[in-house]
Amino acid sequence: MDFLVTVLLGASLAADAFAVSVARSLVCRDSTRNSLIMAGSFGFFQALMPVLGWLVGMQLLSLISGIDHWVAFGLLSFIGVKMIYEAGVIKKEAEHPALDGQVLLLLSLATSIDALAVGLSLSFMKVEILEPALIIGAVTFAISLAGCFLGRRFGHLFEEKAEIAAGIVLIGIGVKVLIDHIGLPF
Secondary structure, three states: OHHHHOOOOHHHOOOOOOOOHHHHHHHHHOHHHHHHHHHEEEEEEHHHHHHHHHHHHHHHHHHHHHHHHHHHHHHHHHHHHHHHHHHHHHHOOOOOOOOOOOHHHHHHHHHHHHHHHHHHHHHHOOOOHHHHHHHHHHHHHHHHHHHHHHEEEHHHEEEEOOOHHHHHHHHHHHHHHHHHOOOOOO
């Protein structure tokens, strides 16, 4: 598989991780350490999922491609609704709250579901998976880290409404995933 094509594939797969990174950093203005953890988690899952998809191969292609958009929509919507709810109920405890492992795991999974289907496709093309997976993971890490820093940089402009906006963004990403897979002309 061509290097440039793989980088472009990685950038496409990283779009959701970028948006989630910006949204979370708008709300939390994570420390550099937390930004690195989040970007690392997104990159790791974006690298892992194509490998898993590649290993599963043809047996599950029709099953996964039929529900991947619903899984991503459900996870992103759940996190988005949770963020909106917490904006009205829970006061911020600190300027740089700890990164919640459960939320990070759910976000990492939700933003990498499409990469599973890519791995399945690559197995049909008889592409060796290690190099594309590493490139996809590295591109996602870089793009997610950039999203964290952008969100942190401009977060002070939206401080009071940022959590609600971030929740709406996550739900919007989930809806976009559904629209893309249903094939509506938007």
